[in-house]
Amino acid sequence: MINNTHTISEAKAWIKRKNGPDEVVRVVLDTTDHDAVTCYDIYTAFAENPDYLGRILFDAQGYWIYDGETLTIAEQEQLAKFIINYVEPV
DSSP: OOOOGOOSSEEEEEEEEEEOOOOEEEEEEEEEEOSEEEEEEEEEOSSSSSSSEEEEEEETSOOEEEEOOOHHHHHHHHHHHHHHHHHHOO
16 A cells, blocks of 8 residues: 655656547645645646646545546546656655
8 A cells, every 4th residue: 555655746747648649747746734635736747837637635545536527537547556656665
């Protein structure tokens, strides 16, 4: 289980989009205290005014949920897996 997601503050991830061209997105740690939940906001990566694509929340046991309406389930899974695999061991 993932329990150290707080080690990522910002990263870029490549996602294969189902309904459009593949793209790089920016994953940013939301530093607001969310009561034992770690949140990552997702934005387009290279736009001057980036689009907000939603957020992925992880609980203390490492379970995640997507909060948004833009990403498909496959895209959500790609980003959650990226975050889990990107985390450096504590």
